Amino acid sequence: MAKKLWEKNIDVNPEIERFTVGKDRELDLFLAPYDVIGSIAHSAMLQSIGMLTKEEMESLHGELRNIHAVIEKGDFVIEEGVEDVHSQVELMLTRKLGDTGKKIHSGRSRNDQVLLDLKLFTRKELQDVCEAVKELFDALVEQSEKHKEVLMPGYTHLQVAMPSSFGLWFGAYAESLTDDMLFLQAAYRMCNRNPLGSAAGYGSSFPLNRTMTTELLGFDSMNYNVVYAQMGRGKCERNIAYALAGVAGTLAKMAFDACMFNSQNFGFVKLPAECTTGSSIMPHKKNPDVFELLRAKCNRLQALPTDIILIMNNLPSGYFRDLQIIKELFIPAFGEIKDCLNMATYIIKRIEVNKDILQDSRYDAMFSVEEVNRLAAEGMPFRDAYKKVGLDIEAGTFTPDKAIRHTHEGSIGNPCNKEIAALMENIFGAMDFEKSKQAEGKLLGR
Ligand code: ARG
Numbered sequence: 001m002a003k004k005l006w007e008k009n010i011d012v013n014p015e016i017e018r019f020t021v022g023k024d025r026e027l028d029l030f031l032a033p034y035d036v037i038g039s040i041a042h043s044a045m046l047q048s049i050g051m052l053t054k055e056e057m058e059s060l061h062g063e064l065r066n067i068h069a070v071i072e073k074g075d076f077v078i079e080e081g082v083e084d085v086h087s088q089v090e091l092m093l094t095r096k097l098g099d100t101g102k103k104i105h106s107g108r109s110r111n112d113q114v115l116l117d118l119k120l121f122t123r124k125e126l127q128d129v130c131e132a133v134k135e136l137f138d139a140l141v142e143q144s145e146k147h148k149e150v151l152m153p154g155y156t157h158l159q160v161a162m163p164s165s166f167g168l169w170f171g172a173y174a175e176s177l178t179d180d181m182l183f184l185q186a187a188y189r190m191c192n193r194n195p196l197g198s199a200a201g202y203g204s205s206f207p208l209n210r211t212m213t214t215e216l217l218g219f220d221s222m223n224y225n226v227v228y229a230q231m232g233r234g235k236c237e238r239n240i241a242y243a244l245a246g247v248a249g250t251l252a253k254m255a256f257d258a259c260m261f262n263s264q265n266f267g268f269v270k271l272p273a274e275c276t277t278g279s280s281i282m283p284h285k286k287n288p289d290v291f292e293l294l295r296a297k298c299n300r301l302q303a304l305p306t307d308i309i310l311i312m313n314n315l316p317s318g319y320f321r322d323l324q325i326i327k328e329l330f331i332p333a334f335g336e337i338k339d340c341l342n343m344a345t346y347i348i349k350r351i352e353v354n355k356d357i358l359q360d361s362r363y364d365a366m367f368s369v370e371e372v373n374r375l376a377a378e379g380m381p382f383r384d385a386y387k388k389v390g391l392d393i394e395a396g397t398f399t400p401d402k403a404i405r406h407t408h409e410g411s412i413g414n415p416c417n418k419e420i421a422a423l424m425e426n427i428f429g430a431m432d433f434e435k436s437k438q439a440e441g442k443l444l445g446r
Pocket of ligand 1: 084111114319321327
């Protein structure tokens with residue numbers, strides 16, 4: 001049996017095969033469960049329009065569910081000589097069911113099949129990412145609340161500037177994640193539209209029922225225009241990459257702060273010993289390698305949109321094989337960001353903060369603005385108060401009043417964690433992951 005879907009009577013050159021298949025045999029394994037789910041929906045639709053008998057559809061569904069079980073067990077492979085997951089599944093169906101297996105590809109192309117697989121894969125991965133972001137968010141808010149009163153120096157130009165607090169530090173990263181979640185929500189909604197039925201990118205002469213597959217697969221809507229559906233390849237990945245890059249940006253900055261604040265010269269936070277690594281030569285070392293790796297990985301993730309753009313940028317509309325390469329960058333990014341999020345959550349929950357930082361007189365000057373404001377509130381013009389305090393500091397006669405009187409929204413005394421949590425709830429809570437889970441479960445007969 002020919003192993004290429006398109007093989008007719010010319011033998012395939014093995015070097016050309018190696019080059020064109022590329023990493024598909026590994027990467028398509030991530031798409032395999034979704035390829036099967038998509039085929040269950042597609043064959044149900046083919047039966048509904050008279051392209052398959054009920055018996056044919058049922059035997060296809062039975063076999064597709066068997067293949068799904070093989071995938072879940074981790075035993076599914078894309079064989080030598082088989083190009084991709086789409087070919088492998090069709091080959092398995094044809095081996096088992098003969099002509100019935102050969103009928104499943106009516107009204108579709110691998111172009112809309114891979115589009116669909118990527119959307120279903122990404123939909124699930126984005127759900128996991130959103131949940132992991134929410135867990136980190138919860139950990140940050142909890143730490144912020146717990147350390148609301150613990151003061152630390154705030155910096156501008158990396159020069160001691162004004163009093164800040166651990167409540168603000170943890171809470172800032174929590175609030176940053178609410179904005180990142182907004183992008184994830186947009187990415188999710190954009191992803192959750194059905195491309196199946198666009199076939200090679202120009203639809204089909206069969207009377208396909210795209211509304212039916214859209215509902216069966218639990219999509220919010222379809223990508224209606226078949227040309228646009230195909231144009232979504234690359235565009236969808238790029239937009240999702242922007243959302244992942246947003247999260248990665250927050251994590252990378254937080255990791256940099258954590259590494260710096262953990263240094264002996266700052267001594268603001270202490271990582272739990274189990275989260276540090278040692279040196280082969282310096283016996284005293286407890287290095288923050290986890291945060292350093294997190295920083296590097298998240299900085300690299302921020303290049304993902306650009307990497308994708310460079311592949312898709314100069315392509316006109318319609319399918320091109322260039323798009324296959326995007327999978328090499330896109331698919332592994334989810335494992336990477338989830339790993340980073342889970343690590344960050346683990347450490348943030350356990351990080352210890354130094355409660356006595358401000359006893360060190362080197363930070364006294366950061367109370368200068370408090371004193372200026374106190375004088376201004378008593379009636380002295382701000383500029384005069386500024387000058388007086390500046391001269392006192394230079395003369396060495398400034399004695400800081402370390403009592404903090406910040407009350408406005410989002411300040412040390414009023415970090416607004418409740419409001420920030422409400423923002424997050426508004427976005428995260430509005431995402432309905434159940435619908436897609438149920439739809440896929442139903443197709444698998446669960
Ligand atoms: N592996 C291909 C990809 O990822 C599948 C689609 C193949 N389509 C084609 N016209 N050669 O794009």
